[in-house]
Amino acid sequence: MKLFTLEIKRVLRTKTTWLLLAASLALSGIMAWLPVTFESRYIGGLDGIEQTEVKGMAAIRLVRDAQADLGGVITQEQLRNVLETAQKTLNDSGKAYTYQLSPGIYQENILPIAPLLSRITEVYADPETGMAPGLTDLAPKQLDHYYESCITHLDDLMKLEQKEHPAAQEKARALYAKVKMPFVFYPGYNTNAYDYQMLLIFLVVLFCTVIAAPVFSAEYQTQADDILRCTKYGKARLAVIKLLSALFITSAAFLCCAALYLVLSNSFYGWDMLKTSIQLIFSSVSLGSMSIGQLQLAVTAAGWASLLATISFTLFLSSRCKNTVTALSLALLFCLAPIILYMASSGNAVSWLRCLLPSGGVSILGGFAGEMTDFNFLHLGNFSVWSPYVIAAASLIEIPVFLAAASWSYCRHSQ
Secondary structure (H helix, E strand, O other): OHHHHHHHHHHHOOHHHHHHHHHHHHHHHHHHHHHHHOOEEEEOOOOOOOOEEEEOHHHHHHHHHHOHHHOEEOOHHHHHHHHHHHHHHHHHHOOOOHHHOOHHHHHHHHHHHHHHHHHHHHHOOOOOOOOOOOHHHOOHHHHHHHHHHHHHHHHHHHHHHOOOOHHHHHHHHHHHOOOOOOOEEOOOOOHHHHHHHHHHHHHHHHHHHHHHOHHHHHHHHHOHHHHHOOOOOOOHHHHHHHHHHHHHHHHHHHHHHHHHHHHHHHHHHOHHHHHOEHHHOOOOOOOOOOEHHHHHHHHHHHHHHHHHHHHHHHHHHHHHOOOHHHHHHHHHHHHHHHHHHHHHOOOHHHHHHHHHOOOHHHOOOOOHHHHHOOOOEEEEOOEEEEHHHHHHHHHHHHHHHHHHHHHHHHHHHHO
């Protein structure tokens, strides 16, 4: 324990570590607040009332108050009433789309029901093209079978996206069969907050990678390792102590930042929205059977697993490189590799590689958070698997593998 404490103090004593840890905590607050600044709504514009714009928390409160009556279980009868209200508003205004309405009419008639409208049209998309119809093209009686139509729409969607992979279609049906219906909705949350949670996780992992990269290579470079390896515990035991201390520091930083972000963000948007079904925020046929709160925790847990896998791999690189520049450069390259691969190709082989990389789960493109709300499947012959499962499994396997490899490499280097 004494060696462990001394190693933690040694890592924390460096100016770079303190700056990165402070930056991570500061970013947690900034990232939680930034989506709030994007909120903007217009009020007034009817009966001679001057139109004004409200932003930030005032806009969030306006939306929450306007949509308060939607809170709870969303029934098919309620969906039908929502469609009838939207159609009447559009017909009375002589418009085809809600974005063509004046701000005053939109706020009075459409804003209170807006979260459900896109989920309605999505489910009745053309099975051949995937194009959603306009609100005025739907018959209200169709909503009497909305939840059955969700299952039909998923089948149509998977036939379009996974046409050559029947196994993926079956897996999607099996996953969606576990989704709880009817859906639940509470106002407040939007995809901006989710995107910034994903971005924060990526940046914190990036900072932690910079902290971990010099753990072994810095002492190789200064030749301090030549002295340490001559001591009683200077080989395997010291390697384990270094690995555990690096994981402890980075894990503590990650969990503190993730917790701070969620507390602040959920306080801004309202804690009751955590009960909202993810199908009413992202897609009516999202495959995850969970609420927004459960999704936030799943993304955090997967991010932590990816952090541990990434740091374990970084420590392995550090144990192999003779100077910090090389170790840090390689570590950052592998951190960014999933983003580069995602932009380079969407092929099955590249998708496997992207998901299997240690940092694949925290990538801002194709990471665990993005894949959880998408319909991407990886294929191996006739076998298909939903990509979030691959990312999570790969991270859990890579942690002990790379830690063992780092320990072995350090001991071998010490001989």
